[in-house]
Amino acid sequence: MDIDAVPQEGNATLGGHRKAVYARDEQGRIVIAASRGWEVEEIVTSHAVDALVAQAEEARQGVLAGTASPLAYWMYACRMDVALLSQTSGFWQWRVRRHLQPAHFARLSDAQLARYADALGKTVEQLRQIPR
Amino acid sequence: MSSFQHQHAAHCESGVISNLLRHHGMPMTESLAFGLSSALSFAYLPFVKLSGLPLIAYRMPPKSIIKGLLAPLAMRFRFETFRNAAAGQARLDELLAAGKVVGLQTSVYWLPYFPPDMRFHFNAHNLLVYGKSGDEYLVSDPVFEEPVRCPSADLARARFAKGVLAPKGLLYYPESIGRRDITPDALRKAIRKTCRMMLAPVPIAGVRGMRLLAKKVARLRRDDAHTAAYIGHIVRMQEEIGTGGAGFRFIYAAFLQEAAQLARMPQLSAFSDRLTAIGDGWRAFALKAARMVKGREPVDPLVIAAKLREQADLEEAFFRDLKTTVA
Numbered sequence: 001m002d003i004d005a006v007p008q009e010g011n012a013t014l015g016g017h018r019k020a021v022y023a024r025d026e027q028g029r030i031v032i033a034a035s036r037g038w039e040v041e042e043i044v045t046s047h048a049v050d051a052l053v054a055q056a057e058e059a060r061q062g063v064l065a066g067t068a069s070p071l072a073y074w075m076y077a078c079r080m081d082v083a084l085l086s087q088t089s090g091f092w093q094w095r096v097r098r099h100l101q102p103a104h105f106a107r108l109s110d111a112q113l114a115r116y117a118d119a120l121g122k123t124v125e126q127l128r129q130i131p132r
Numbered sequence: 133m134s135s136f137q138h139q140h141a142a143h144c145e146s147g148v149i150s151n152l153l154r155h156h157g158m159p160m161t162e163s164l165a166f167g168l169s170s171a172l173s174f175a176y177l178p179f180v181k182l183s184g185l186p187l188i189a190y191r192m193p194p195k196s197i198i199k200g201l202l203a204p205l206a207m208r209f210r211f212e213t214f215r216n217a218a219a220g221q222a223r224l225d226e227l228l229a230a231g232k233v234v235g236l237q238t239s240v241y242w243l244p245y246f247p248p249d250m251r252f253h254f255n256a257h258n259l260l261v262y263g264k265s266g267d268e269y270l271v272s273d274p275v276f277e278e279p280v281r282c283p284s285a286d287l288a289r290a291r292f293a294k295g296v297l298a299p300k301g302l303l304y305y306p307e308s309i310g311r312r313d314i315t316p317d318a319l320r321k322a323i324r325k326t327c328r329m330m331l332a333p334v335p336i337a338g339v340r341g342m343r344l345l346a347k348k349v350a351r352l353r354r355d356d357a358h359t360a361a362y363i364g365h366i367v368r369m370q371e372e373i374g375t376g377g378a379g380f381r382f383i384y385a386a387f388l389q390e391a392a393q394l395a396r397m398p399q400l401s402a403f404s405d406r407l408t409a410i411g412d413g414w415r416a417f418a419l420k421a422a423r424m425v426k427g428r429e430p431v432d433p434l435v436i437a438a439k440l441r442e443q444a445d446l447e448e449a450f451f452r453d454l455k456t457t458v459a
Contacts, residue, residue, distance in 0.1 A: 001382060001412060015247025018277055020140045020147075022163070022382035024408060030163070030386035034140065034277065040415075040422040044364040047425050049249050051361060079241065081183055084253055088294045121242070121289065 003033055011037020013045040052079050063130050069105030071116060073130045078120045088119035136233055136262040138272040138279045142379055144258040145197045146171065147274025148235050151260055152305075155233050158205075158312055162274075167387025168318065169200025170325040172380055174447075176341040178348070180296060182254070185362060187296075188345065188369040190380050192329075194237065194256035194297060198304065204318035206310025213300040217288040220301030224261065224269075227305065233262045233272075237302040239293030245273070245280040255297040261287075316395035320458045323391065326384075327455040330447060339451070342444035350437035354430075363436055364425040367418045378414030381407055403454055410446050417443060 003023040018034040025031050056076035062068030075085050082100075086093040091112075098104040099116075108116075110124065117124045136155055139162075141147025146166040153160040166172070173192045180187040192200070198209060214220035227234050240246055240254045263270035268281040282290075291301045330338040345366070352359040370378060385407040392400035417439045424431045 001408065001415065013247065013249035015249065017247060019275060020142045020277075021379060022142060022386050028405075030382065030389055030404070030408070032140065032142070032162075040367065040418045043422040043426045044368045044418075045249055047361070047364045048252075048368060079183075079251070079253060083181070084183075084295050087296075087298075119294075 003031070006033045006035050007038035008036040009039045009042070011039065011042040011045075013037075013042050013049070052076060060130050063102075066102060069100055069102045070128060070130050071105055072100040074116075074120050074122060074127055075100070078122075080120070085116075085119060089115050090119075091115070136260075136272065139274070140277045141274035142383055143191075144273070144275055145194065146383070148258040148260050148272075149198050149201060151272060151274055152233060152235060153201075153205075153309070155262075156306060156309060158309060161386075161390065163383050163386035164314070164390050165197060165201060166380075166383050167326075167391060168204055168314065168322045169197040170322045170329065171197045171200065172326050172384045173329050173338065174341050175337050176345040176348075177336060182296065183252075185365040188366055190370060194258075198235075200322075204314065204322065205312075208307040208310075209304055210307050211302060211304045213302050214292075217292045217301065220291055220303070221284065221288050224303060225264065227303070228261065228264050232305050233260055235260055235304045236287075236291055237299035238287070238290035239295075239299065240290075242286055242290035242293060243273075243282060244286050245271075245276070245282060253293070253295060255293055255295055255299055257290075314394055316397070319391045319395040323388075323454065323458045327451045327458070330451040331455070339444045339448040342440055342447070346437040346440035346444065349433050349440065352433040354433060359433055360425050360431055363421045363431070363433070366436075367421045367425075370414065370418055378411045378418065381411030381414060385411065397457075399457055403450070403457070406450055410443070410450060413443055413446060 001023045003025045006021055006023050014037045018036055020032050021035045022030050023033045056073060059068050059072040059076050063070055063073055075081070080088070082093050082096050086096045089096065091099070099108060113124045113127055117127045120127070139151055141150065141162045143162070143166070146162045150160045150162045150165040153165070171192050173189065175189040177187040177189065201207060202209060212223060214223065224234060236259055238257050238259060240257045241251045260272040261269050262272055267284050269284060269287050270279060271282050272279050291299055293299065332338045332340070334340065335344050349362070352362060385404045388400045388404035388407065392398055392404070420439060421436060423429045
């Protein structure tokens, strides 16, 4: 990549930051240049972020419809899945999956809720609700 | 502490180690650290899942850059992990009070200074802490242009995040640096090691790993939403903060230029140009894939697979020739 080809397309997912890339200057030396971002990166990053946002929204609708527990919403809102939440909370995956159902979630003790809250970086109070 | 000089880098681990070594008076660039530790690679690890998608690495596993530099520079590093966050933080504060600059492995997700769209659960990020002011740590994160600050509670969470590649509070700093010059011999040895990795006779590594990934991609269904996610994932592993990709080919090309001078092997300059062209090929690949993800052209796994095989062929020829040159 030549230095005048370094993308400066303003990748929105970088949040205004610039990243360092290596490119060839006029003398053919490879140097570090700051890039405002490349559209390609923006596309693939927002694609991944959108998929996570959609999962969280689907879970939120599920909570409103009574088919999912608030834990399902927060798991996706925190960009996790069952495997990761299991590792961070210490609950086995089959238990995490059960706790995604409203009836099982309602029976969780405060101590168990606290484990989830801690894994997700939320308070127990937040964990019991979802944004309207 | 105030004498610490932050420098912007393309990749976290090579950036951290080069900033750290420069702090200790060693002239070290990011690309030299990257090349000398033989960090360039390719690996397709279907059994390690990140959000349900396989890990595709364009470089060696975390910590290998630091470890790869220990022998050529006759260095001793101290690595410490902790059972709990309190002990990890106490030790970090103790080292900072003693005036040390300390490297840390962290998760990206819990670092508040990262842009929200970049905050994924990726646990092998590296950064340096060079001081503390009140309840905030002074952080030199090499993928950021300027030093940043991070509240202690957030940093503790980032250091003790769980999951794949959990950092367990890992911190590291040099105990001694044995030599300050880089010998032509060490450079040749490092290049030979990279050639060996890229041409390794195992199916998941190097050019064979690329071909295995191509085979896997070719089997994806054209009309499945998962296919676009998978293709996007390959590019995201390639271009994002964290793992990098085509970018690594360019860093290695920069290293080959430096090596041409340091090892007095002018023939390496031509290899640098050739690798730059291969890196451009990876960029073209990323562009093609992104257009499919965005729906600007039809999703065609076969086209992606063909491009991957083409890159594999180019890299195979490149590393075979490079191997004979440094043999």
